[in-house]
Amino acid sequence: MKALILDAQNQTANLCDIPQPTANDNEILVRVQAISLNPIDPLYVSHPLASSGRTIGSDFSGTIVSLGSFVPPGNNLKTGDRVAGFLQGACSVNERPGAFAEFLSVPWDLVWKVPDGVTTEEAAGVSLVALTAAQGIWYRLGLNAPFAYDKETVLEENPGWESSRIVRSNDPDVLNFFIYGASTSVALYAAQMVRLSAQASGKKIRLFGAASKARWELLKAEPYGYEHLVDYRDADWLEQVRELAGGKGMDYAYDCISEGDSVERVSATLGPNGKSAIVRSRAGGAWKADNLPVEPIYGAVWEGLGEEIQYQGFTVKKSVAAREFAVAFYKWLGEAAGNGLTPNPIRLMPRGLEKVVEDGFKLLGPGKMEDRGLGRTEEWMKPVSAEKLVYII
């Protein structure tokens, strides 16, 4: 089969012929039909952690070709079903599978069944960013999720989270939630999840966001429903947020950029007992901040895959709780997509795997958001804003 394979020495990936995988006992074999790109995919091709020969890429959707012998009957999966999920690609030091290939194998419970009404191309853009947002909003910040999962194991594994959750039980009826980078793919899900939590808890949550003005109309409309937006390019956006909130600080903040001074400024929006989550680690060096009022909660989406991962100079421990949460989330997504979450808008990119590095990776850049410079004029090479880049395989 064809697959995009890391060439670490030359910091690129090449289309190669490799043997087709087979499904282990608890896995399914998937014929990949669409993939979407995440910033993490080009980041670890330009700055390789892995050695040459690894299949790169995370997000996929496709159809089931075969099921391993331990895949439980009655799990509602069968040959020919459309499913979507994500793998780790070449984003770790230790050997992990990747998705940018014609076939892949994946644990049967870490995919979600794509419901009617969601296209295979849309589905390719969901799994990694939606789980990232679900971990941020529900698993880490502890807002009410619209599905059940084992919260005791979460707190056993993360005892530091407990005190802030107790404070949360005294929350007032109106909460303020600020999302920085509101037009990122992660944030498009985060906003929807905050609103689902508000419905589940019966509390009003006022959504504040920072995004470019060009995206405000989209973000104020359904299904996102921001009450107040500021433009992150305005030097005084932090003061604007404070003013719009009438002097009351944020109860929660989610920094979907976590670069430069964003973590410091997003933390400064918080009121007393406010709590925040971020998408990039201190250890990775994308942001710096001293004397934060409260240390923001970071986690890598890879935790959901339930395996130990060596990553960015530290080890992401194997987490039973994070895997169980991912399984519960994907089960709900497969049942509820359509009335639960709206898939992100997609940009269908021309051609397939052979153009991912040349076009898609150019658009996402080699690392930071501020490094996304282009100099290309084709229609499909305009800057990425509130959308996923999708290739048909």
Ligand SMILES: NC(=O)c1ccc[n+]([C@@H]2O[C@H](COP(=O)([O-])OP(=O)(O)OC[C@H]3O[C@@H](n4cnc5c(N)ncnc54)[C@H](OP(=O)(O)O)[C@@H]3O)[C@@H](O)[C@H]2O)c1
């Ligand atoms: N921790 C994890 O496991 C995890 C998982 C997934 C993603 N991430 C990280 O999360 C971040 C977002 O990922 P994504 O896929 O959602 O990104 P994305 O969709 O590619 O982000 C594009 C958006 O970023 C916005 N943006 C660019 N610079 C900004 C700035 N300085 N301030 C505010 N907004 C800015 C742009 O907004 P406008 O168009 O409005 O200008 C654009 O809409 C990335 O850094 C990614 O690596 C982390």
